[in-house]
Amino acid sequence: MKIADLPDDTRLELHNHMKRIIRKYYKGLKNGSLKYESFIDKMFSIKTQPQWLKNYPNLEKDLDFRDSLIQYIKNITNGYIQMEQQNKLNVNHKHKVLSERPSEKAAQKDMLTLQDRQELKKILHDNGYTLSIPSKFLTASEASYLKEYIQEGISVPLGWEKILNYIKKST
Structure with missing residues (x-):
């Protein structure tokens, strides 16, 4: 295995x-x-x-x-x-x-738009989850993996397990 x-x-x-x-x-x-x-x-x-x-x-x-x-x-x-x-x-x-680093980081991290953040929050709320970090810190790729995980049950790719720490079941 x-x-x-x-x-x-x-x-x-x-x-x-x-x-x-x-x-x-x-x-x-x-x-x-x-x-x-x-x-x-x-x-x-x-x-x-x-x-x-x-x-x-x-x-x-x-x-x-x-x-x-x-x-x-x-x-x-x-x-x-x-x-x-x-x-x-x-x-x-x-x-x-x-410095070169901020421009590289900006290119790597495609931040979520306000509309995407609201959509993600709605999906999380509808499925009984909440974010444990502010949504402004999520990248578009992290948000898409979270959406796939919650909506379709697709497991997160290897190496991206950290994003599962970002959500928790709401009670």
Whole structure:
């Protein structure tokens, strides 16, 4: 079984758990002193197992899952490395009036229009969900993934599990 085959709530638990552990061992993963296989072995040998591992105990021995987990860890680590390099670039050019980063961010994040925000809020309200962050911080791609997830039941793409933290069931 691969990570993409897991249910959305389990993938969200896995995503949050992995980010927490990767932050702890990031330096070793980055410089190569900690191999991905031994990192996964350490993660599985922790006495208090996370809920997602308790629900799927066979994943510990599944080789396909291990391979997809290694790829997932590499993606998260590469994301951290890119953020680190961007921050170094900004620190080095802090006196520059127009840096390259804001224009890149503006190009990457196509913000929602007011009409799109209202439409998303209506869809969320009609289906019993509420946003846990202000809608002005959502990008168009995040909003479209949320709409697909809520309206059509399509699971979010691998790597976008964080958007499931943005919504919660209203009571």
